[in-house]
Amino acid sequence: MRPPSVNDLALSIADVGLPHPLLVIAARAAVAAGDPDSAASEAHRLRRSLLGPAINATGVLLHTNLGRAPLGLEAGVGGPVRFSNLEFALASGRRGSRTTHASLLLATLTGAEAALVVNNCAAAVTLVLAALARDRGVAVSRGELVEIGGGFRVPEVMEQSGARLVEVGTTNRTRAADYRAAAERDDVALLLKVHPSNYRITGFTEEASVADLAAIGPPVVSDLGSGLLDERCDWLGQRPDWLAGEPGARQTLAAGAALVTFSGDKLMGGPQAGIICGRADLIAACAAHPLMRAFRPGSLVLDALQSVALAYLRRDADAIPFWRMAKVPAEELAQRADALGVGRPSRTTALAGAGSLPGQEIPSAGVELDGDYAAALRAFDPPVIARVNEQTTVIDLRTVDPADDTVVAAAIRRALSE
Template identity: 45%
Template sequence: MPDPRRATPRTDAVLADPALLAAAERLGPALVKDAARRAIEQCRQGRVEPGDVVTAALALLPTTATTVRPVVNATGVLVHTNLGRAPLSAAAVEALTEAAGTTDVELDLTTGRRGRRGRGALEALARAVPDAGAVHVVNNGAAALALVTLALAAGREVVVARGELVEIGDGFRIPELLESVGARLREVGTTNRVRLADYAAAVDGGDVAFVLKVHPSNFEVTGFTSSVPVEQLATLPVPVVADIGSGLLAPHPRLPQEPSASATLRAGATVVTASGDKLLGGPQCGLLLGQAELVEGLRRHPFARALRVDKLTLAALEATLTGPVPPVPAGLETDAAALLERARRIVAALGPDVGAEAVPSVAAVGGGGAPGVELASAAVAVDAGWAEPLRTGPTPVLGRAHRGRLLLDLLAVPPSQDDAVVAAVRAVAAGGA
C-alpha cells in the first residue's frame, strides 16, 4: 500500500488556498506561513489527512496579529495591574479606531498651520479640573513626577517624608526615580511620624527646590502615626508637588481617604501628578496639573519630548473625559445586590451538575489605589481546581481562590461577558467530568 503521507501538499500550494490568502491579508504572511508549515508537519506525522491541511492551518492561526489576549477579569480587583489596569470605555475604544489613521492631532484644519498637539484632550482635562491653571499629559505617572523633578530640582534638594519613600511596583522606587534625574533627597521625619516643623527645618537655609507629598497608594500605616497635609505644607516658602497616584480628579464618596486632584490643588499644591489609567479609567498616561506658568514650563522643557504621548493615548483620554462613565468609575458605583442577581443567573445557566453557587464577596480597588477599601460585590463560586483550566482556556477567565473554592467575582466583569463566563465554566466542567 502506498504511504498516504506521500500526498502531503507542498507549502506553496497550501499558501495559495483562497482562505489562507485572505488570512494573510488580515494577519500578515509570516503568521500564515508558520501555521501552514506546522499543519504540513502534522500531515507528515500522519496526524492530519492531506486534504485537511488547509483546515488545520486555519485552526492554528491566532485571532489577531498580536500575542496580547483579552481576558475576563473575575478576580475582584477593579484595577488589576497585571491585566492592563483600567479597561477602556466603548467611547475610548471607538476613539482609538478613529485616531489609528491619519488625523489632525497636530494640525489646525482652519488655518492649515501646525496646531497645539492633543488640544481636545488637554481642554477636556482642564474642564474636568478647573482648579488647575494649566494641564499637561505625559506617558505615565512616574514620568510626570520625573519631569517635574528634572525641571525644578536637578542638582537641588527635594524634601520628602521618610514614610512616603514608596516602592511603586516591579521594584521601582520613588527615591531612586528622583535621584535618577539629578535631585538630592532631604528625608524628614521617621517611618511612621513626621511634623511640619521637620519640613520647615529642612527648608530653612537649604537649596530646596520643592517639598514632595507622596500619597502611599498601595499600603497603609496605622497606629502611632502622623503626617502633614498639603494645606500645612503650602505655608512653607517653597513649591509643593503632590503625587496623588491614582488619578482621582474629584472627591469620591466611596473613597474618602483617596486624594483627588481638585481637592489637592485647592489645598495649595503647586503641581499635582497622577496616573490616567487607574481611577480615572483611561489609557496609560501621566497627568500634570497646577500653576499655569510652571506647567507651561514643563511642557516646553526639552525632556518633555521624550515623554510625549501618542495620538492614540490622546484620543482615548479625551473620550474617557468627555464620554460615558468608564468601567472603573462605573464599578465603584455598582450595586452589590444587582451583582448577586447576575451571579444567580449565571449559576442557573450553568445548571445543577456544575456545582456552582452565587455568593456575596468583597472586592478591592487595586492598581495601587485606596488600600484597605473593601467593595461589596458578588461572585460565582466553583471548584478551586478549575483555576488553571479556566485561565488557560480559549477565553481566559481569571478568578481568585477563597476558602477552598474559586470565586469568579463579577465587579470587574461587564454583563456582556456573562455568556463567555458560562461557556468557559461549562467547558471546564465537561472536561473534568
C-alpha cells in the same frame, strides 16, 4: 520520511485566521519539533499570545495585568480613514500643540491653571523633578520613599531626573517642621509629597498636610498616584464609602499644592497616561523641557483621555466603564449570579486594584466552583480570568460586563465538563 513543505503546511492551517507570515512561523516550529500535525496547535498558541480581549472575573477593577481601566472605545480598524487635529490649529491653519486638547479639559476638572499629559505617572514625576529641581534638593518624607510597580523606587526616579533627594522625618512620623528645617538648611527647590496609594502605615503615625507644606515656601508637588479627580464624586451623585480618605486632585490643589501628578488609568478610568495639573508657569516649564519629547503621548491616548474627560464634565459615569462597574449595587450582581445557572452563587469582595485604595474592599457577588478551574477558564475563547482562593475558584461579576454573562456561563460549563 521527508517533512512537508513549510509553506504548504502554513496554507493548510489558514483557517486559524492569522496572517500568512505568522502561519509560517507556526509551521516551522511544528516541523522543527518533528510533529507537522501540531502546526494548527502551534498557530492557535501563537494567536493566543497576541494582545486580545479577555473577560476579567477576578473582582479587581483595575487589574494591572489586564490593562487596568477598561476603555469603552472601539478600535476603528477597518472603518473609515480618520485623521485628527492633533497638532493643527483649526482657527489659524498653522501648526498647533498636542498639549492643548485634553489638557484644557483636565485643568477644568481639577480647578488647575493648566495641565499636561505624558505617557505614565512615573514619567510625570520624572519630568517635574527634571524641569523644576535639577541639581537642587527635593524634600521627601522617609515614610513616603515608596517603591512602585516593577521595582522602581522614588529615590531612583529622583536620581535619574538629576534632582537631589533630601530625606526628612522618620518612617512613621514626619512634621511640617521637618520640611521647614530642610528648606532652611538646603537648596530645596520642591517639597514632594507622595500619597501612599499602594500601602498603609498605621499606628503611631503623623504626616504634614499639603496646606502646612504650602506655607513653608518652596512649591509643593503632590504625587497622588491613583488619580481621584474630585472628592465630591459629582459624576456619581455621592462619594462611595470605599473611597473614604482618598484625596482628590481638585481638593489637593485648593489646599495649596503647586502641582499634582496622577495616573490616567487608575481611579480616573482612562488610558495609561501621566497627568500633571497646577500652576501655569510650572506646567510651561515642564512642557518646554527636552524630556517632554520622550514622554509625550500619542494621538490614541489623547483621544481616549479626551473622551473620558468629556464624560466627567457631562457627569456621565456610565460612559466610563470603571465607574459603571464600580457603582453597581451588590444585590444586582447577586441576581446576575443566580441567573447564570451554573456554579454556587456567593457574596464576594472586590478591590479597586492597581495599587489603589489598599485594604478597601467593595461588596460584590459572583459564583464559586469547588476546585481550581483557573486554567480551564483561561483556555476558553475569549479567556475568562478568575481567581482561586484555597482551592475554590471565584468568578466575581463586579468586573464582568453584563453582556458577557452568557460567555462566562458557557466557559464555566466547559470547564466543569472537562
